Amino acid sequence: xxxxxxxxxxxxxxxxxxxxxxxxxxxxxxxxxxxxxxxxxxxxxxxxxxxxxxxxxxxxxxxxxxxxxxxxxxxxxxxxxxxxxxxxxxxxxxxxxxxxxxxxxxxxxxxxxxxxxxxxxxxxxxxxxxxxxxxx
Amino acid sequence: xxxxxxxxxxxxxxxxxxxxxxxxxxxxxxxxxxxxxxxxxxxxxxxxxxxxxxxxxxxxxxxxxxxxxxxxxxxxxxxxxxxxxxxxxxxxxxxxxxxxxxxxxxxxxxxxxxxxxxxxxxxxxxxxxxxxxxxxxxxxxxxxxxxxxxxxxxxxxxxxxxxxxxxxxxxxxxxxxxxxxxxxxxxxxxxxxxxxxxxxxxxxxxxxxxxxxxxxxxxxxxxxxxxx
Numbered sequence: 001x002x003x004x005x006x007x008x009x010x011x012x013x014x015x016x017x018x019x020x021x022x023x024x025x026x027x028x029x030x031x032x033x034x035x036x037x038x039x040x041x042x043x044x045x046x047x048x049x050x051x052x053x054x055x056x057x058x059x060x061x062x063x064x065x066x067x068x069x070x071x072x073x074x075x076x077x078x079x080x081x082x083x084x085x086x087x088x089x090x091x092x093x094x095x096x097x098x099x100x101x102x103x104x105x106x107x108x109x110x111x112x113x114x115x116x117x118x119x120x121x122x123x124x125x126x127x128x129x130x131x132x133x134x135x136x
Numbered sequence: 137x138x139x140x141x142x143x144x145x146x147x148x149x150x151x152x153x154x155x156x157x158x159x160x161x162x163x164x165x166x167x168x169x170x171x172x173x174x175x176x177x178x179x180x181x182x183x184x185x186x187x188x189x190x191x192x193x194x195x196x197x198x199x200x201x202x203x204x205x206x207x208x209x210x211x212x213x214x215x216x217x218x219x220x221x222x223x224x225x226x227x228x229x230x231x232x233x234x235x236x237x238x239x240x241x242x243x244x245x246x247x248x249x250x251x252x253x254x255x256x257x258x259x260x261x262x263x264x265x266x267x268x269x270x271x272x273x274x275x276x277x278x279x280x281x282x283x284x285x286x287x288x289x290x291x292x293x294x295x296x297x298x299x300x301x302x303x304x305x306x307x308x309x310x311x312x313x314x315x316x317x318x319x320x321x322x323x324x325x326x327x328x329x330x331x332x333x334x335x336x337x338x339x340x341x342x343x344x345x346x347x348x349x350x351x352x353x354x355x356x357x358x359x360x361x362x363x364x
Contacts, residue, residue, distance in 0.1 A: 014317075015318075015319070016317065016318040016319075017315060017316055017317040017318070018274075018316055018318075019308060019310065019314035019315050019316035020312065020314040021276065021277060021278035021280075021310045021312055021314050022274055022275070022276055022308065022314075022316050023274070023275040023276075023277070024272055024273070024274050024275075025272060025273050025275070026270075026271045026272025026273055027270075027271040027272060028271075028272050029270075029271070037314065038314075038316070042272060
């Protein structure tokens with residue numbers, strides 16, 4: 001799902017896009033892909049994927065399957081599958097991931113914790129069951 | 137123009153009672169009376185404003201609900217501001233007559249802002265607007281426009297809209313060229329300094345609750361409609 005430029009390949013199909021001049025406050029929960037280019041305070045969770053743009057400022061706990069971070073995140077990140085941290089990313093919080101890639105220039109102030117294999121397997125089964133249930 | 141239309145409809149074998157709404161004060165009552173008397177199809181001959189008034193009359197009461205469930209809406213566009221007809225694949229009045237004859241029927245969602253219905257969209261200026269959706273709020277400080285879309289009226293639009301999904305698309309475009317897009321079936325919108333414009337024909341004050349009524353209205357559509 002990620003290309004070399006750390007952009008969503010299926011940008012058009014994103015369920016939610018939060019533009020650069022928008023401020024979101026509260027608990028944001030979705031099922032599809034979410035793109036954040038603006039400001040978000042609270043929590044951010046989806047069953048699918050999250051893209052955090054280089055101008056985005058997220059003060060929230062973030063949880064999803066795959067996450068791409070190019071902007072600023074103050075809060076804990078949990079990518080059940082894959083986490084891509086771009087060179088412009090600034091992360092202040094603990095990071096949990098199945099797999100990870102970190103580009104040169106990224107800032108991370110927090111603990112990096114790889115999800116245990118059995119946890120990942122359980123998460124993967126949950127995701128697959130959910131996808132089957134939703135007919136994807 | 138309207139006389140020509142009447143002749144064309146008669147030629148096609150589409151006969152019915154013709155009521156000229158100009159001059160009628162109680163449009164809703166007049167149309168509801170026709171439904172009560174057994175009218176199965178109501179054809180709006182005019183622009184968005186005409187369609188909007190007729191939709192209000194077709195569905196806006198419980199008294200004749202059994203009749204209204206069976207009532208079909210057809211449109212013959214005349215004049216300017218015909219985005220609703222365009223959305224339904226009806227480009228002009230000539231084509232509209234053939235579409236009525238073909239009788240291709242779709243049940244589609246209807247947007248609701250307070251007590252006003254909209255088929256296409258509701259719009260409001262974005263600077264200073266707040267949207268309250270589920271457990272979060274969205275604040276917009278930049279100038280631009282917020283569109284709440286039930287049925288797309290422009291086929292060049294980059295987003296997709298499905299008037300069968302029980303959801304409204306919220307599209308915010310600011311002058312800084314950034315775009316926000318999300319969907320919701322129920323939310324509140326407010327902008328103290330601006331009014332919400334319903335289908336380009338009515339203006340209402342905010343804050344206002346916005347919702348959607350799934351598959352609420354049965355319409356006669358053309359092949360070139362902007363949805364599946």
